Amino acid sequence: LTSQVELVAYDDPEFHDSLERANIRGVSVASAVVSSAINVVTAAVGIAAAAGVLGVLHPVLLPLLLLAVLPDAWATVRGARMRYSTMYSLIPARRRKWIIAELLADREPAAEVRSFTMRGFLLRMYDAVARAEQEVLLTLARRQTLAGLVGEALGGLGTALVYVALGVLLAVAAIPLAVAGTAVLAIRTGQSSLANLLYATNRLYEDGLYFTDFLQFCADAERRVPAARSAAVPEGFERIVADDVTFTYPGADQPALRGVTVEIKRGEVIAFVGENGSGKTTLAKILSGLYEPDTGTVSWDDVDLADVSPDDLRLRTAVIAQDHTRWPLTARYNITMGTDKGEPALVAAASVAGADEVVAGLPHGYRTLLDRRFKDGCELSGGQWQRIAVARGFHRDADLLICDEPTAALDARAEHALFERIRDHSEGRTVLLITHRLASVRYADRIYVLDHGKVTEQGDHQALMALNGLYAELYTLQAAAYR
Ligand SMILES: Nc1ncnc2c1ncn2[C@@H]1O[C@H](COP(=O)(O)OP(=O)(O)OP(=O)(O)O)[C@@H](O)[C@H]1O
Numbered sequence: 001l002t003s004q005v006e007l008v009a010y011d012d013p014e015f016h017d018s019l020e021r022a023n024i025r026g027v028s029v030a031s032a033v034v035s036s037a038i039n040v041v042t043a044a045v046g047i048a049a050a051a052g053v054l055g056v057l058h059p060v061l062l063p064l065l066l067l068a069v070l071p072d073a074w075a076t077v078r079g080a081r082m083r084y085s086t087m088y089s090l091i092p093a094r095r096r097k098w099i100i101a102e103l104l105a106d107r108e109p110a111a112e113v114r115s116f117t118m119r120g121f122l123l124r125m126y127d128a129v130a131r132a133e134q135e136v137l138l139t140l141a142r143r144q145t146l147a148g149l150v151g152e153a154l155g156g157l158g159t160a161l162v163y164v165a166l167g168v169l170l171a172v173a174a175i176p177l178a179v180a181g182t183a184v185l186a187i188r189t190g191q192s193s194l195a196n197l198l199y200a201t202n203r204l205y206e207d208g209l210y211f212t213d214f215l216q217f218c219a220d221a222e223r224r225v226p227a228a229r230s231a232a233v234p235e236g237f238e239r240i241v242a243d244d245v246t247f248t249y250p251g252a253d254q255p256a257l258r259g260v261t262v263e264i265k266r267g268e269v270i271a272f273v274g275e276n277g278s279g280k281t282t283l284a285k286i287l288s289g290l291y292e293p294d295t296g297t298v299s300w301d302d303v304d305l306a307d308v309s310p311d312d313l314r315l316r317t318a319v320i321a322q323d324h325t326r327w328p329l330t331a332r333y334n335i336t337m338g339t340d341k342g343e344p345a346l347v348a349a350a351s352v353a354g355a356d357e358v359v360a361g362l363p364h365g366y367r368t369l370l371d372r373r374f375k376d377g378c379e380l381s382g383g384q385w386q387r388i389a390v391a392r393g394f395h396r397d398a399d400l401l402i403c404d405e406p407t408a409a410l411d412a413r414a415e416h417a418l419f420e421r422i423r424d425h426s427e428g429r430t431v432l433l434i435t436h437r438l439a440s441v442r443y444a445d446r447i448y449v450l451d452h453g454k455v456t457e458q459g460d461h462q463a464l465m466a467l468n469g470l471y472a473e474l475y476t477l478q479a480a481a482y483r
């Protein structure tokens with residue numbers, strides 16, 4: 001199941017909610033359900049015995065016993081429901097508390113927590129959330145107590161009725177004294193068995209609520225996992241086409257892409273440019289099969305990506321992500337990602353953006369652990385990390401290389417080396433380049449300009465400059481700074 005969860009949309013807040021509601025400890029919830037079920041059966045047997053005795057003694061005693069216990073049953077079931085719905089409603093508050101605690105204690109935000117003097121602010125926010133949570137929990141306790149009180153009072157009334165009935169039966173001589181004595185014993189045993197039954201049923205009911213969530217979550221996860229797909233990604237494609245693609249992030253009210261059509265031919269360098277939030281990263285993720293379009297198709301030659309196993313596709317694409325991960329592994333694993341193709345491939349990939357220089361400066365070379373939480377671990381600078389991320393993309397040696405802002409943190413020399421490498425097509429790679437450094441997209445075979453999720457301009461540098469649209473404006477703006 002965990003691997004299913006990783007496969008399905010990790011970007012859907014609702015899915016996260018249902019995951020938290022299901023508590024994901026499906027096994028422990030299931031075992032709780034089983035043990036409560038056993039307790040229910042045990043208690044039921046006890047009651048059946050007591051009820052049998054009472055039934056034999058006098059038929060009136062049996063329904064009276066129920067009267068003494070049903071109000072209690074009502075109160076406990078009601079309490080369980082209240083607790084469940086309260087816990088459900090508290091999920092965002094708990095998540096908020098947990099996130100604030102992490103922010104206050106983690107290494108990454110520590111510098112900004114200090115420089116923006118966030119400590120007091122975060123603590124106050126934590127207090128406010130905790131107070132609100134406490135308020136909700138107190139209200140729950142009050143309501144549960146009230147329901148319990150009503151249940152117990154009615155139950156007590158029922159018990160009194162039972163004893164009155166017993167007295168009456170005794171007085172009218174419907175039963176002899178010895179039988180009445182036995183009945184009292186049977187009623188007390190029956191009541192304690194019933195109390196056990198109630199407790200166990202209540203547990204079963206409450207665990208059942210959580211377990212139902214868990215089952216729903218599993219069904220949801222199952223639905224999101226793509227069915228087995230048999231089509232093979234064409235070896236060395238001729239062209240990749242995204243046709244009229246629309247995509248909206250789960251829970252978002254605006255689509256991130258609206259009717260986008262782009263084409264990438266083998267060996268080309270294609271660039272996506274556009275302002276922040278225009279949809280470049282989203283489109284790249286769709287082209288590499290990380291997201292599925294809501295409408296429209298993406299195809300490699302004649303194969304629709306909807307028919308291709310995502311893992312197959314991912315082996316054919318390499319991504320230098322805009323928000324690359326800083327893997328807490330050795331420098332070597334940070335580049336090879338567990339696929340060892342030998343030393344020459346590693347060194348060649350590392351040389352592209354100067355990751356080799358970074359590694360040369362590390363105490364144990366490629367074997368240096370890039371995580372300071374371990375002894376002898378090293379920390380890199382932002383740009384050094386980006387060089388490693390670039391090397392990772394090149395090491396994969398895939399049919400399609402997607403570079404999403406690969407140079408944002410690189411120094412001028414490293415940036416130049418990377419763009420040279422991309423430009424001279426020497427490896428016959430197909431490259432999708434996303435960047436705000438417009439000087440480096442001049443040499444792209446085709447440039448797509450995205451604006452608010454739409455392709456508004458396309459063509460090579462000359463054509464777009466002649467068009468005098470958004471691209472020309474952005475380009476001129478940037479070029480002016482260098483004059
Ligand atoms: N993971 C996400 N979940 C929900 N909405 C998202 C997510 N990522 C991006 N968006 C939204 O989708 C739109 C397009 O985002 P995208 O990341 O594709 O922009 P971009 O063109 O790559 O911008 P940038 O130049 O800043 O990298 C934005 O409006 C953004 O708010």
Ligand SMILES: [Mg+2]
Pocket residue numbers: 280281282322404
């Ligand atoms: Mg982006």
